[in-house]
Amino acid sequence: MSDQQTGVEDTTAPTDSPSVLVVGGGFAGCVAALAAAREQPAAAVELLVVADDRFDAHSGTVDVLGYTGDEPVEVPLDALGTLPADHPYRQLGRDRLRAALSMFDAALDYRGGATERNALAPTHAGRVRPVARYPAGMAAGLVSRDEPMRLVGFEQTPDLDASFVADRLAAQLPYEVAANTVTFPGTVTEYPSGPVLAAALDEDEAPSGDVGQPDMDLAGAVPPDMDASEAMSPMMGGDDGGPARDPLVERVRPLLDTEGRVGFPAVLGLTDHDTVRAELADALHADVFEVPLGPPSIPGRRLERRLHAALTDAGVTITHDTVTDVETGDGRVRRVSLSGGQRAAESVVLATGDLTGPGLTTDRTGIHEPIFGCHVELPDDRSDWTGSTPLSEHPLVRAGVSVDTDLRPLDSSGRPEYDNLRVAGRLVGGVDYDAEQSADGVALVTGHAAGNWSVP
Ligand SMILES: Cc1cc2nc3c(=O)[nH]c(=O)nc-3n(C[C@H](O)[C@H](O)[C@H](O)COP(=O)(O)OP(=O)(O)OC[C@H]3O[C@@H](n4cnc5c(N)ncnc54)[C@H](O)[C@@H]3O)c2cc1C
Structure with a gap:
């Protein structure tokens, strides 16, 4: 197994244990790694993190579904039917969301799990915000x-x-x-x-x-x-x-x-x-x-510390490194190169975030997922990326990778690109995370499912 901090070893040699590589140490990546390790304790689960300040932007609360339209949501699980059919909550279902929340409750000492109703918390802007x-x-x-x-x-x-x-x-x-x-x-x-x-x-x-x-x-x-x-x-x-x-x-x-x-x-x-x-x-x-x-949010930093403690307890290796290259073939990810070595993980979870981080990049030709080159769903005509007025719908905010019901990325013709690659968190497209206030819940449910499905 790789060195905890530097990831210098080469794990391309086959091993008896299933191996999972999770790329991206935000909320979704942490959840995916935790879910894989808890589902299959014998699995070698490695989480790749880069030193950044993603949890500094995290309030420390967990939003599942705060709003549909302009209306605050009282019971997120009861409101899933109002979301589009291809929304990750609809695709993965209530039971999967419940299971993901249960895992979170069991691993972290948080409040709110005694009821399915959103709690209402005050914000520093004097608003009242629904949180799960x-x-x-x-x-x-x-x-x-x-x-x-x-x-x-x-x-x-x-x-x-x-x-x-x-x-x-x-x-x-x-x-x-x-x-x-x-x-x-x-x-x-x-x-x-x-x-x-x-x-x-x-x-x-x-x-x-x-x-x-x-x-x-x-x-x-x-x-x-x-x-x-x-x-x-x-x-x-x-x-x-x-x-x-x-x-x-x-x-x-x-x-x-x-x-x-x-x-x-x-x-x-x-x-x-x-x-x-x-x-x-x-x-x-x-x-x-x-x-x-x-x-910088101190409750966000506390959440990160708790997640890392839970990951360490579950036997996950946390490696501070980043992907430098990947090798794919026959519809599978074959090898992932890091600065400090190579990985031939049997399953890979991609949880690198969206346009607000390095998970998606943009240039004159469009929006790209830079590691595996996954297809990013957006209107062909760039002028259709934004609505005609500031208050209208902007397809750009839903930019991300389209996935099938197994969370595998889909190519431009709707076929799964790689059998052993799953996508979790804000990188999953089709969701207006900020308007719904659903980023944490989607990270939870997709991370949990991707982690579970990555181990036999
Ligand atoms: C602008 C902003 C506002 C937010 N507001 C709120 C809020 O109001 N309330 C709230 O609760 N949460 C908020 N969040 C937190 C966020 O919505 C949650 O973290 C959410 O759960 C999404 O998590 P994620 O893991 O999918 O993505 P991210 O949190 O973006 O994490 C992705 C991680 O992957 C890493 N990564 C990317 N590429 C690579 C690579 N090649 N190799 C290794 N690592 C890589 C990134 O560095 C990052 O650490 C906010 C986040 C942002 C950015």
């Missing part, structure tokens, strides 16, 4: 809990304007949503500040930024009669290098009225999140929850 699964740290913030809440923002986290969010939520909810903004203990010169604040809470040490050389570019932003440290003063909460948790509690405790729950920007620790949240809740005598922020 959410981490424990967001549970107390669900808006279905009919109880006032207080949001506490940090000066150093302008992505969450607590008053703005509270006003917007209060307009939609039958109870009070109060808000305050406090200065996080210590000095923070980085923006976005999430990773620094999370580390400060993990280590219980207030950050001490270098005000003389701030990471933020203040050139031109500092008035001539003000020095840099004065300009940075909103970012400095005192207590540099001292503890972070107690001073934060001291700033928040006097603000709490009768609210039994208090929400913070989602930076409450990365590696020691459970302890941080429990300590804050204990000291504030209130349930503590997080409101997800934009990238």
Whole structure:
């Protein structure tokens, strides 16, 4: 088996165990590798990942189906019939989706699995968003809990304007949503500040930024009669290098009225999140929850860490490498070359994402899947890729690889291209992932099926 970090060995020699190579370490690839390893523990399952920030764009919640048209979906499994017949949910079916969710629930300690209804979670834009699964740290913030809440923002986290969010939520909810903004203990010169604040809470040490050389570019932003440290003063909460948790509690405790729950920007620790949240809740005598922020998302990074822990437990080899070449023949993938060696995996799962990542590339001639050259379904005439108005349907957003019911990529005449190659996640075409808010659910169900079907 290959070296865990470098993938330097050549595994082209046949082995007795079935072997599966999963290309792409986003949510879909992780699920596919996990499903293969759990389905067939004797299989040699290898997940190829590149160091990127895909989970930084992940809210940490799992969307299955948030909307059909403009309408929020209450029970995703009941709404599948409203989707087009070739949608992956329709192709794979409710039972397969249920099985994929069960595997996720068993492998990761997430909430939401006790019901098939979507939960409603607040966003940092003051919206209410339907989600199928959410981490424990967001549970107390669900808006279905009919109880006032207080949001506490940090000066150093302008992505969450607590008053703005509270006003917007209060307009939609039958109870009070109060808000305050406090200065996080210590000095923070980085923006976005999430990773620094999370580390400060993990280590219980207030950050001490270098005000003389701030990471933020203040050139031109500092008035001539003000020095840099004065300009940075909103970012400095005192207590540099001292503890972070107690001073934060001291700033928040006097603000709490009768609210039994208090929400913070989602930076409450990365590696020691459970302890941080429990300590804050204990000291504030209130349930503590997080409101997800934009990238870099700390709950997204936690999800990635949990997935990798589950993969390691399941015996999956995680290799940091990328595909450099492939050899195909007789309708099969024969060999996959990496920078650090070659693989003759019996089955390959391609989970490299869509146009928002390197999974699909575009040039003057069209949109391409760059590794296997899979056919990408799009109208021939480029002017038909987008609708006539910004609000009309844009076929481009559904660009991706068409698959058969076994998730094998189809060529331009609708025939499976390779017997032993399956496609999972956002690379699967025909879905408007953002409008439906279904990217995670499709990644789950296609990843689960592709992983299961890749082992005998
Ligand atoms: C712009 C954006 C917004 C998003 N918004 C939300 C949101 O609001 N809520 C939410 O929950 N999730 C959100 N997500 C997360 C996303 O929708 C989910 O991750 C989804 O489940 C799709 O996952 P995927 O694994 O198919 O694709 P991706 O997450 O794109 O992962 C594909 C992975 O494959 C890797 N890869 C590509 N080519 C190669 C190669 N040759 N070799 C090795 N690796 C390769 C890529 O580097 C990447 O890591 C967002 C993602 C993006 C990009």
